[in-house]
Amino acid sequence: VSGRRKEFRRGVGAWGGGAEAEAMEPVGAEAVGSPVVVTLKSGQELEGEVFAHDGGSLALVMMPTLKSDPHRYTFRVINDSNIQSLKYRGDANASVLCARIGRLEPLDMDRIARNEDKALRAAKIVAGRINRSVDAYAQRIFNGLARTLPCEWDGKDIVVFNKEIRIRPPYEKCEGAQTKALEHADIVLQGVRKNLEKLQQEMPAQ
Numbered sequence: 001v002s003g004r005r006k007e008f009r010r011g012v013g014a015w016g017g018g019a020e021a022e023a024m025e026p027v028g029a030e031a032v033g034s035p036v037v038v039t040l041k042s043g044q045e046l047e048g049e050v051f052a053h054d055g056g057s058l059a060l061v062m063m064p065t066l067k068s069d070p071h072r073y074t075f076r077v078i079n080d081s082n083i084q085s086l087k088y089r090g091d092a093n094a095s096v097l098c099a100r101i102g103r104l105e106p107l108d109m110d111r112i113a114r115n116e117d118k119a120l121r122a123a124k125i126v127a128g129r130i131n132r133s134v135d136a137y138a139q140r141i142f143n144g145l146a147r148t149l150p151c152e153w154d155g156k157d158i159v160v161f162n163k164e165i166r167i168r169p170p171y172e173k174c175e176g177a178q179t180k181a182l183e184h185a186d187i188v189l190q191g192v193r194k195n196l197e198k199l200q201q202e203m204p205a206q
Helices: 098-103 108-128 136-146 181-204
Strands: 006-008 024-027 036-038 045-053 059-060 072-078 085-090 151-154 158-161 165-167
Touching: 006 085, 045 165, 072 085, 136 158, 136 181, 165 181
Parallel strands: none
Antiparallel strands: 006 024, 036 045, 036 085, 045 059, 059 072, 151 158, 158 165
16 A cells, blocks of 8 residues: 555545535555545445555455354455545544454565565566477476486577587587586486487377
């Protein structure tokens, strides 16, 4: 919820209103948890508690009815332009939901941003492993190698260990200086090829 308070006056404001609209109370962070009655332009009235307001829509926690599960709450998101008026029935201290679950702590936006950045970097790594210029078999070879070896694409070639080792189509052997790294990469490659051949044999004939 934005801490910036928004004023709503008769006949003006982001929530429409019109000549018949009642004066809107300010909506800010301190309003979260406040019991309210929202009247829509259709005439429908909704009763609940303010959960959030982002400047374009209002999120309400709808209070359980006697016929519903008393411990189950639903949420209703209302576009500002559909709201005719909003009346407060009390302050946030009167919140039924907060009394049940406790007041929610503010979100750690820095942590959220770090997690988002981490997820984007991981997604870019995954996307970088997909080569649209090779066939499915070549991609499967790469995927198998990448489980245990640091691989990347160089055109249609698969390069390993910072391009020290190169595997060219049809991906049958590793090329590079005669080192233990080359020997290890070739063992992994042959294991991947063997597994793919086995899977191919087990597939039912089309």
